[in-house]
Amino acid sequence: MLKGTGLLRQQNEKRALSFLRIHRTTFRLEIAEALGLSKNTVSLIVDKFMREGMIKEIGIEEQGGVGRPRVQLSLVPEAYKSIGILVQDTQGQYVVTDYCANVLEKGTIFLNSQNVNECLMQLIKLCKSLLNKHPEVLGIGVGIPALVDPDQGFVYDSSHLGWKKIAVKEILDQHLPVQARILNSVNAAALGQLQVIPEEDSSSVFYIRIDEGVGGALIIRNEIYTGSSWTAGEIGHLSVKNDGPICSCGQRGCLESLISIPAIKERIAQNDQAIQFANWPHINENDHDPAMEEIFRESGKYLGIAAAQMINLFNPKYIIIDSPFSRAEAFTSSVSKTAGERALKVPFEQTSIIHIQTHFSSAKGAALAVILHFESDLRG
Structure with a gap:
């Protein structure tokens, strides 16, 4: 577990990444002023992101003859991706999004949700297939019409599906190389609407x-x-x-x-x-x-x-x-x-x-939940 300066550095990197996701294009100075970071700290973060292919320089803005020209930065949305899934009674909706929540792939699959074990195995098979095509995926968000503890990824009760006390996250994490986020399907859909306002x-x-x-x-x-x-x-x-x-x-x-x-x-x-x-x-x-x-x-x-x-x-x-x-x-x-x-x-x-x-709002929101969790400050 990171501590001290290592933890602070990672937190600053994720704050900068969130700023870039929201604003899409920006300048080093704007990042520094918005996040209250020094110019040197921002330069180190930007240099790291550029080496990793997460951002790129897209042009120069002249300063009207005063000062050095500013280099404009842009996030590379497909550097990171996310999978979002909605579990319904007889089918599942899924999306793969880039880091800016643009949908790259979507579809529906048959799910036998009345048999929880079979349904989870169907989800695992789907996720493995999508991960093979999109290795940049950070994680998998799953929206379920249920009473869900999102911190533990535990489904207490779903009257729609007949599920009770199912450790969904634990089961998915045992079979997949990236972690899952489990949340109520309406809460997932709500997250997806933040881009409306x-x-x-x-x-x-x-x-x-x-x-x-x-x-x-x-x-x-x-x-x-x-x-x-x-x-x-x-x-x-x-x-x-x-x-x-x-x-x-x-x-x-x-x-x-x-x-x-x-x-x-x-x-x-x-x-x-x-x-x-x-x-x-x-x-x-x-x-x-x-x-x-x-x-x-x-x-x-x-x-x-x-x-x-x-x-x-x-x-x-x-x-x-x-x-x-x-x-x-x-x-x-x-x-x-x-x-x-x-x-x-x-x-x-x-x-x-x-x-x-x-359409596909719960799946899109579940994918966004993965991104927001990735950006959230780490707790020691």
Whole structure:
């Protein structure tokens, strides 16, 4: 284990690497000023990175006749790579990204997730194949719809997959040459959305994802706040309708039991009118079925009730809602209207609600989690 000056040197190198990843191109002096390092320290770091092929010089900027010209530096994104995987019931999504989170390869594979041992062996086989093609990979991030201890990589419970008390990280690390990071799939997806908003505004973000379930994550200063038992942000089990349907958790009227994709499908099936969208559940701007719009308005109202509570409790700068209904105006306007009626006036006015629909977001976020962990300060 590194100590003293060796540890400090490595920490400075990772801070510089993080700065380069975020800014892409920069100068030695800008790195020194931003990180509070001496010019000599930065020069040593830059020289090392150049020898290792991690950065390169891309041009000279003249100083208007005053002082020496500045040499512009650029990160070489493919010097380091990361693998991200989302485990689902019958399939897995995977991505390989470069160091700047650009996707180099992606795909889906069949997974028998109901048999945990077989599923993990399938993941190991996939990772070995990807590592053969991408030896620059730093690590593997795996998002799982479960209660996960991300520090230990231990899955306590997954009602979706039927997993209980599985040491996923330990098993993967025994079979692979790089280490794995295990995290909740919604938390992984939330990390991937940090690139949606300006870096200077990312100190407080609440992310909501609507899919087979409904989940949330609180991001503080670019990190997921998981809480003491890793359930912080669990918005899907807020009760928003006293006489609502019974949820899988045993409560009545949970948000998940009202607006998840299975819940919306059930409401459509119960509707007297046949509702047909070619790309369901992905909604287009031109889809205007009156019965469906009413379902969206009511679903938006339920989410607005929950969003108002998040605004009052956490006062986030942004609420990002990632759902297949992001193009349904009846849904998005109902969310904002209800949240505005129920949240405190000043924090609501200071919160931006952003609707998006992403693909492979959990896999991308899991890959980013590996990079962020690599950059984090080492603890002695």
